[in-house]
Amino acid sequence: MNPPLPEHGLDSPPEDGLDDLLAGASDAQPARATAPAGAARPARAAAAPGTLREAVLAAFGAAGPLAAADPRYQPREAQLEMATAVAQALEDRAVLVAEAGTGVGKTFAYLVPALLAGGRVLVSTATKSLQDQLFLRDLPRLCEALQLPVRLALLKGRASYLCLHRLEQARHAETLPDRRAVRTLARIERWAQGTDSGDLAELDGLDERNPVIPLVTSTRENCLGADCPAWRRCHVMKARREALAADLVVVNHHLFFADMSLRDSGVAELLPSVDAAIFDEAHQLAEAGVAFLGATLGSGQVIDFARDLLAIGLQQARGQADWPGLAAGAERAARELRLAGAGSLRDLRGTVKLRWEERSAAPDFAAALAGVAAALAPVAASLQDVEEASPDFTRLAERARQLAARAAGFAEPPAEGRVRWIDVSAHQLRLVESPLDIREALQQQIRALPRAWVFTSATLGEDERLRWFTEPAGLDDARCLRVGSPFDYAAHARLYVPRGFPKPNESRHPAAVAELSARLAVALGGRCFVLTTTLRALRAIGEALPRELEALGQPLQVLVQGEVPKRQLLDRFLAEPRSVLVGSQSFWEGIDVPGDALQCVVIDKLPFPPPNDPLVEARVRRLEAQGRNAFADYFVAEAAVSLKQGAGRLIRSESDRGLLVVCDPRLAGMHYGRRLRDALPPMAPVADEAEATAWLARLAADRLPW
Template identity: 35%
Template structure:
């Protein structure tokens, strides 16, 4: 028997439904209707659903319309801020208007996306001793703070994403003083959370969703209500993000700031407790010494670093000093609210540090990320399927969708990574005419990508030819910052079109400028491989330097490889190849965004045609026409009007 929801969804997508009445030129797409029906069934029966929907299927409307018409409480989780904001500010308002529905809708990001008024005031009070550039950025942020209604840093365009001022003023659990804060009533983070708890449709990102679920499992406060339906868009990102949340991480910046805070508390509140200052300063000095030794060595693999006896002695000496400080502080509990807060934080950080130093879990990778002055210590589980299985077994509708989930027409890698049991799996092809509108070129006579000097010069030559044929209008996507930094100055000397290089400004500013210029060339790494939508003739060419295999030096990759090989399996085919196929598909997806789009994809890596594993890439790409002749590619580009 057909349910009422099924009938409502079918009517919405019909040729005389609300979409046809509201969208000029609307025509019913079979693949979109197929997906909408599957989502409707999942919501009605609380079944899990996994859908790969190629570019142009219209997956956003295909899942939002059934979700909204169901009247159930829905969480939509995305992998990127771009999509999160598009859903909240564009797609949801449009659909709610068409469907004449008025549920409360909320957007919630992780707290480090919101301005903290307390930290802002604190930083400005110490402005006299600040770096001039940081101060200039702080003043710009402060001006914006007087105008923003939600405190969302995503709306801040007057400073770059890499500004050193941003980490100083964004909300953080470690610096929050709760109801004692003078800005508690106006706190942007608290207001955003309150709106989410009261909403029927909540738009979040994968990081926040997983953090919230893990908090609930451990019995701590929750940010999100329990919902009836959870929809993951950009679901291909979930397995890697889950690794972060089922692992542990600790920034040494937190420790350094904590020692500074303890010295400040002594000087302002507890002048009779000189030992607090002395021991805190001693811990800070040892932390700096430990930092220096690690920066001098530069290795990221903690297991390898443990073999260094001097480093091992210094590490355990640091932890011993921290524990002495802890014992001292416990004797002052109750004397200062600020001190009590820091004692709790120190306990958490000391436990994390000890866990990292012990390095006892054979099923995890222990690694160090090197920042400008500080380190992030990470413990990442090799396999999160078991933890994810517990997460997704609750009785509600779990829906996973992305344009890139399959490897060789198979979704099982994704479902295995997330420990998904019984679920419906659907592959939906893009309705776009790739055969006639897109050309895929792997130029002949390319040197091996391992022959770095020759490959670099050849790559620049290819880029120059393609950019001139396309009259700008090109994305160049890199697998490493190193290659980007080598190519950018070389192109600057040889290309007359405007060059926009990742790092010059934040991502959204660069994309806005790209669209405004109309003939620009944008050079970017990972951030620009996905979540970017430039339609029409503005983007005619996408050039990729090489197949995006993960670095063999990556600690988590190495740990996973060793685990796979212990089981008698091949790490390359089980890990490297699938990850690279999905990443390449994401980059390719930037090219054709609309049924009228035309463009050329150029990949400067002949392994895709020379190596047996190249077929796995080719089988997973859209059905574009192919050529090895760069002249044919430039001719195609020259004809795009």
């Protein structure tokens, strides 16, 4: 199996070395933990106190193992500065927050000292794709270069692994939605015969949103544990055993916080035994934590429960209860809750976040919430009658009681220091209660046992103390390091802020963005991203841009987010250089397009947080209660980090060149514009559109063959 195309490319360009390191090594044989289950993990020799820094300096040296493994490797001062800071934090068991600009090579800057230190390490990443990249590519090659016999393991959440018991149930289910689902299930069954890991990422082209996946994976609620007939062959438990036997384990942020909240991911067993916890892409840590440290009740949860109830009831206790009627009652209650929560909203595209107060006082909403608990009461009673017949019924009964209790909990006022809201989409509704930040939860973990904690990303703030990240994470006393990018932005990049442009709140702003984007794309010959801050702007610009290009007589391809899955959309952009890709939030980060395939990034407006978002409102109220300026301390700080992320798509290697366009006159004219410009890499400004298009024309000409 070839390694999957990562969601995040290496933050080190090929010039950093190790890109083609050990090209003969087979990616088909990932370095999973190989000890028998339950085998003792032999201790590795740890670096003697005070010697880790010297070992790191030697590894990154011009005559070191990294240079020997790749003739293109060149030592970088910024990378070495970060690596030695990480080494010091590991030796001191300290907390380090390190911002490393694009091109520093932060991945190797933390991996090399972590591997050389000799202790056990937990590495957490933002996405499963980045997990796979670290585990399948970076770590095996780096371990080979350093000649270290390190045991590696990959640990994901339950939903990433095939559940053999639920696969058997799905095989006999009468509720598969359509023929496509039947074909997908058959494909999974064939793959299941040969997989060792059970990781569904091995199945190329299987979309994470495929409706069959919940049918063949487990959740905390429906897992039978030791009562499962497939327990000894369980892929989830195998992955956890391998993690406990490994020297370095790669997890993701969602898994880390899911375990903190539910104690169900295996991290709870793992964390006390590690000497260091390292969080890459740490700028996503706070939102991942907020999502998992709260409570949710979703109409989809209840519908999934109803479908499991129907399938298991008909398979294992047909005739002993009115399973179709009970399942239909629960599903109907879930749909009524969704309708009551949505209210007058119709034809939704995407997800709308509503204030709790907008719906909670309405009689129909209160009645629908009570209706969920009422529909689950007879279900729980019927399950109690057959509970001893099968562990599946025991888990179903527990799920019924938990869902009913959660519905009752949302009928009560929220806990102090928490905020509630309602997420409504075309087919689902979620009731959410969450903390405002991860400060308390993370501090509990850090105080629990002495170990090193390292948090790193290319964007963690705009000041030396990196307060955008450290404050909500409760890391006020952490060591902080800012290492700038080694790229020559002044020579290779230009920043254009069009003056006299419509303001973002004016109705003609999206059309003006489309018009300007078309002219720039024509000058460059495609190779453009247009990044929007809202889905509404995405649709408006995506519809207008083809018309503008046609009017200019240029047959450039326009790709719009949502037309096809994200990875497929990016593949099309790379395959056809004469393209313009219009994307929203998911394209602002985690996208790596080095070289001349992408040479212009247009941002429609400054990415301020939406002021009517319930979580934003709650955070603003807290800041104002503390006597602080919410606009300066929250809105501008958030916009600075997001703008930096979006701009980071442009220059991905030392040789990249391009133009960043921000179609928001506030960046040039408002008093806070200077602060936002200072957050960006030091790109040379251009005065007007003529100068901007001249720069693009020069880039286009330089691509022509000699």
